[in-house]
Amino acid sequence: METLNNQGDGKDIVLKKEERKMFYCKSCLAPSARPRIVFNSEGVCNACLHAEYKRKNTDWKKRWNEVEKLCDKYRRKDGSFDVIVPGSGGKDSSYVAWKMKHELGMHPLCITVASQMPTEIGKRNLENFIKAGFDHIMVSPDPESYRKLAKVGLIEEGQPKEPFISGITTIVVEFSIKLNIPFLMYGEQGEAEYGGSGNFDKKYFMDRAETVTYYFSGCESDRAVGKMGISDHDVKWWRFPSQEVLDKSGVLMAYWSYFEDWNPYEHYLFAKKHCGFQTLPTRSIGTYTNFAQLDDDLQDLHVYLMFLKFGFGRATSDACIDVRRGALDRKQALALVRRYDGEYPEQLIGKFVEYFRITRKEFDDVLDKFANKDVLEKVNGIWKLKFEPY
Ligand SMILES: [Zn+2]
Incomplete structure (x- = not known):
């Protein structure tokens, strides 16, 4: 895929060389780097196809x-x-x-x-x-x-x-x-x-x-x-x-x-009503939501490493779910992903180093080892995507 037309203006965008290393579902924002994901000939991912199949059939x-x-x-x-x-x-x-x-x-x-x-x-x-x-x-x-x-x-x-x-x-x-x-x-x-x-x-x-x-x-x-x-x-x-x-x-x-149409947001509302479920006062690191996977600080490292390995993070995962359930359109999702995805969990690094009983240098070396240099580069000591998700 060398050109792309998903902005709704009928114009093809020519993709830069580094952008071609990763492409995104044309319907949600699932990236080609997601393990085992497959796309149809129109560039739509199997999660979207599954969601559509479920809706219709x-x-x-x-x-x-x-x-x-x-x-x-x-x-x-x-x-x-x-x-x-x-x-x-x-x-x-x-x-x-x-x-x-x-x-x-x-x-x-x-x-x-x-x-x-x-x-x-x-x-x-x-x-x-x-x-x-x-x-x-x-x-x-x-x-x-x-x-x-x-x-x-x-x-x-x-x-x-x-x-x-x-x-x-x-x-x-x-x-x-x-x-x-x-x-x-x-x-x-x-x-x-x-x-x-x-x-x-x-x-x-x-x-x-x-x-x-x-x-x-x-x-x-x-x-x-x-x-x-x-x-x-x-x-x-x-x-x-x-x-x-x-x-x-x-x-x-x-x-x-x-057995039931899986809707994490509805589950959140339900759990709040019936089981006393509480959310964070602010958004989770690396995304715009505050109600998912809240029970372990290591979740923030887990999703950061996902970003380093595959070039997409927690905001992408959340936005894809929200696009598929119809709560966001692709353009809104893109804005959120560009803003929050891959955020470095700065405030927790000290706790991680202490938990794993390793030095800061050893910890940083692990992050560097897993960073996918095809799509990421280091800017001021922090790994960033070489291009904006599109
Ligand atoms: Zn998709």
């Missing part, structure tokens, strides 16, 4: 019947727990847990895997969520094991939240097997909702191999044993049972976003 009533049937299959009449809803008291998991309990008549056990660097607002939201009437288990891995795994994730893959991201599967599955509650209801299937693998438009669950590929970036925590003094015991929470064991226990990892 999905019979949501039928899907609701499907989730009712699924719940009937697992429903327990003796009052014991019959579904696990993993979550941290954020807007999406609060929404799913509430629906499972109040509209589908299930008995959910909610499980939270502790954040690596918990925030005050995250703690408050979890407390409010539990008070709204939920049974809950908090799993807090040994902070030393957590930190060591996070450090390997940061240094080797630029993934400081790796142990949390894989833990919300492996830890929850462990409880599912031990407590004999095989039905798990997660929130959104990110590959279908946000652009990624196209395999998930038509099914409501993920198997083990898919989870490892799409959510664990293809690797498992066992690989960390022996590095930075990590022992077998350190990775105990992160051993993912084989598919055979999962099948034997009947574990089903289902995704709510198949």
